[in-house]
Amino acid sequence: MEITLTHYLVLSSVLFAIGLIGVMRRKNLLMLFFATEILLNATNVAFAAISHYMGDLSGQMFAFFIIAIAASEVAIGLGLLIVWYKRTGKIDLDQMNSMRG
Amino acid sequence: MIDHILTLLIFFPALAAMLGFVVTKDSMRAYGIAVAFIEFILSLWLWYAYDPMVSGMQFMESMPLIPAFGINYLLGVDGISLFIIILSTFFTLLGIGSLTETRHVKNLIITLLFLEMTMVGVFAALDAIVFYVFWELSLVPMLYIIGAWGGPLRIYASIKFFLYTFTGSLVMLVGMLFMAYFYYQATGQWSFSILEWYRLILPENFQLWLFAAFFIGFAIKVPMFPFHTWLPYAHGQAPTIGSVILAAILLKMGTYAFVRFSLPLFPDASVFFMFPIAIIAIIMIIYTAMVAYAQEDIKQVVAYSSVSHMGVIILGTFALNVEGVSGSVFLMLAHGVVSGALFLLVGVIYDRRHTKLMSEFGGLASVMPRYATIFGIMMMASVGLPLTINFVGEFLSLLGFYKQSHMLTLTAGVAIIVGAIYMLSAYKKAFFGTVTNEENRNLKDVNKTELFGLIPLVIVAIWLGVYPKPVLGPINNSVESIIQLMHDKAQSPEAKERIPNLSESKKIISMKEAN
């Protein structure tokens, strides 16, 4: 009963799907951010697993940069969220429809 | 200078148009006439310098544009394009000269000069891409003319005109790209030169597809039934000058392209599609003539009559013999002159009464005798009376097609009957009878500005009807070379048989003479 790369990839897919469901389901922007973190983490798992099974460090590098991006995303995202909250007092996704075509 | 006369012809009006932006409003008309006149003289010089005995391209110019893909700035004229170029410059001159439009004259003249560039460009281009560029560019000034100076439905009409023709030409572009690709596959080199494409013998099934792609682009431009519905709207809404140029020159692009592209590139496909196209042409002739008969608006009568006549041109083109193709090329010129003149004439009455409904008129012959006379001459030319310009083209086109099919020609010949029916009844409604409408009682006859446009057209219509040789001769030589090329390229036995072999018959004649 050996754990292969496929196991990790399936796990990563499942986590990614959970993240997707969250992204689609959530209307509260903060909670939506949580879901995006899950998405990023799911890919990170896949990268690390591939890196391990292929014996190549590039996967870990990518995961590393993804973590960096995730960090900045949170910083900027929260900043924007604060701005929005100051303006409207709400962070509900359904109310952000000024892009209506 | 004569070596670069085509470039000069193309870009002189464009350059002049750009300079036109700095000309003051009052002197704009004089400026426009001067430019158009110089351009016309240049085109006449082209004719003068043209050697009628040579059947191939003359005044060729070449300059690489995108060498990697074999796209060159390649120009040249032969007997087929020469006269359409002259017709373009002629009509631009007449159009500007007899302009009665008063709103934004400056913009209008600049637009017309740009349009002239694109028209001359289309007919002088020998590179498919250059051809395509001018072909598409020509839409823009016309769109602007209809959209800015048109009638109440002008936006609808201009958008319909633009989108419709644009869709067609996109399909054509795909065909061109495929054609170039086939050329690349066959020779290992990219080329968009039409003359080099001529040398390529394509397998028959490729020909059929490419022919269809080109056909859609051309057919919409012509416009062939059932793609013709943009034309009545465009004519109905366009100002007089727009209709004149549209009918006289722009429609000819489609039929010219048939002769330039479809026939020599795809001889087998041309034979294959000959009968279906002939049937469409006959539907065009008879059906649109009937529609014209039912019209209440005199401009629509002329518009639909254009479609009907274009049917005869198409029929002549697909006769695929020298008589028919020469006739159709000549009929392009003839139809340009006649329908252009008729639109000018309709414009005259529209300027006076601001209506084009025939029921509003009646008895104009006694109020405006000169107008009625000129209209009558042009109407008779349109009906195709011998010794007018249209007859020569119609006679030759039908004569040519008779070789291919007796029954279809007989049916197409109904053109001369139905043509007479709608034209005469329209003339009767507008000009005969007593003056019933009080507003018509004091209409002024044609004035000098209008005569400036009309008299030359009347002269040309009769001159070329009586003595078409100076024009027909060069056309004939070039058409003969195209037909011979088609015969040589044809692969299927049917095509070999349908397209006459001229060198053989020439040989027989020369043998006879030797004996």
Place this chain on the structure above:
Amino acid sequence: MELYLYIALFAPLVGSLFSALFGMTPKTYLTGYIASGLLFTSFVSSAILLTYVMGGHTVHVEMMTWMATGDLYIPFGFVVDQVSVVMMMVVTIVSTVVHIYSVGYMDHDKGFNRFFAWLSAFVFSMMVLVMSDNFAGLFIGWEGVGLCSWGLIGFWYHKESATWAANEAFIMNRIADLGMLIGIFMLYWNVGSLQYDVVFAEIGNLPIVIITWIGIFLFIGAMGKSAQFPLHTWLADAMEGPTPVSALIHAATMVTAGVYLVVRANPIYDLIPNVGLFIASLGAFVALFAASMALVNRDMKRIIAYSTLSQLGYMFVAAGLGAYWVALFHLMAHAFFKALLFLGAGNVMHAMHDELDPFKMGGLRKVMKGTFIMMTLASVALAGIYPFAGFFSKDLILEVGFVEHHYVIYTVLLLTAGLTAFYSFRLVALIFHGEERYKLFGIHPHEAYKFMLVAMSPLLLLAMIAGSFKMTYYQLVINLLPSTQYHVHNEVTFWIMTIGTQLFVMAAILFAYKKYSNWNSVPDGSSKMENSFGYKLLWNQYYIPKFYEEVFSKPYLELSKIAWKQIDLKIVDATVDMIANAIYKTGENTRDIQNGNLSTMLRWMVFGLIVLLALAVAFTVGYNAVSA
């Protein structure tokens, strides 16, 4: 001689253009004089050419190229030979007379100058028609006379009926012209040339089927111009034009162009006797058919028009049976007396202030002596009484029918001869004899200008003596036409026939006089005869115009309207608009995707991701399947 040829041909054109210059200006006699003078010049030139041709020469010139492309070569070529010179003489004589006559007749008309422009243009076209040396040139003249006929029938363009008749004539002729055009196409593609000499030399080498078709199509052209059934209705309606026009175009020259074509193309028709027989049969039918309509008509000009139609039938009988010279001879004789008859009718019309119903006239011989004599003599000539022109030409046609053993045709023609005599003298009797019924309408008739009568006198002379030219004419034209002599060989039969015919015709004349010379009332449609079926049938011209109106004109208009409003706007254009609208609608509907709701967008994004992934899977599977 070429100079005379050109003078004969182009003098009318010059006259026409000169008059056209004054087309917009008020009346000036100058145009009338110049046009008539030039016509006379043309006549003189024709006469000179006639003497030249009688000397056994012909003139053939090629002025310039008209159309040349591929193997096609059509020049403007003109030929003066034995046939065309006869036609030229007929055309120039009648038109000179008509021109001079018109100076008086159109005196009070505003369109005086315009009239002469058209009239001379017509003569020019007619000259082109008869002088051309090829079929294309013939077609130029053919259409040219059609155009001038249009302009002249519709000369009084403010009259609805006139313009309608003009259009009808033009369109009907066009229908026939299509047939002729097809005939020309067939000639070109089978012979390779349109020159008469080439065509006639080579026509014998073609298969008989092709020749038959060529003959049929050319004859269709002739049917239109010569108003043969079923394309005959325009001729009666064409009487809307001024009377000199009717005399020149619709009696003497243009309508005989069809006969001329058949005569000219005799080498073709000689090869196809079946078509010839058809032509003869149709001619005989038209002769009777038209004469019967003339019996009851109450419009003076229409009666003469039907008479013309009937006589054209005679000519076609002769031409169809191969007696081309007889046809041409009758054409010539008929031109003289029919033009005279029409011009006389014109005088009467003037006198009666454009009243056309002969029942409203009567007793005019007292005031219009000259006209009375001329019309009576013309009618005598038309009836074919010895020694007038009609006797020599018309009885000859009867003989042709008899000699060729077409007894049905012969009988029909004989009957028609009786009818002809009857209706002609019915007309004469009603106009010039009996009570002066016109007084009821307060009309004061007057005789026409003297010079008009003088102008008519050459025609009178010719109508009387044309028969004496018969042998000279025969010697002339047999150079070109088959020289068959038509004699009844049995002496007794010949005399019985001739005298019998004469007696029959005289009887018809006497009957007409007896019945109508003492007419004293204007019929008002209440008499028993007027309500009989036969009368109504004839009065309504066998209901043929009505039939055409109901079966062709109206449905065509309706169909045109359907084509425009139902098909073009509702189907063709609507389809295009539907495609455009479908695209618009798609945009309109998918606009909801862009509703600005981020949550929805995210869902669409995921959806797109899935689609892309599915594509990736599908392609991979497909790729593996192919590579495996």
Place this chain on the structure above:
Amino acid sequence: MFEAIAFYLFAALTIVMFTITVMTSQALYAITAMAAGMIFISAFFFILGADFLGAIQIIVYTGAVMALYAFGMMFFDTTRNVVEKRTNPQIVFVLGVLAAVMVVAIFVAPIVSNNIQALYPIDAAIGNTQAIGMVLFTKYLVPFELAAVMLLVAMIGGIVLAGKKMDKSLTLMAEEDIGSMDDSIEPQAGGH
């Protein structure tokens, strides 16, 4: 064997934690479950021998990111029940499951794993952190520096955005107001 037990255990835990994060309506539960999930994820990194990554994961996510989120939560006052409108939840699940199936289908396909060649092979002799450091500061130096700049920018951006006063917004203002604002700014620009 031990590895398998660890994998399945942590896999189960991670899935549960993230599911709670996605599904719960209590913000507090969500953030807590996510923090736990992050830590469990780092377990996989340790199992896979990516020690450095695991450490980073714990520090960055559980340390920094979670702190930020916790702050955000307090700021937005979402400690109580989060009320969200649910539209078509079935579609959401169908799409999610479909996506997972697709991705799995691609991952298990044989061609993916067969065609990968190691660019920077892992040297068993050196430690993970050292190896990463060597690659990071040689081959990935530029991306690394860029990431550094990006973080800096993100930090400044976050500060600026959070501190900005939002009393005027062009997008939410009426046309006339913007026009009058234009006039007040550049009164000389009159005729268009």
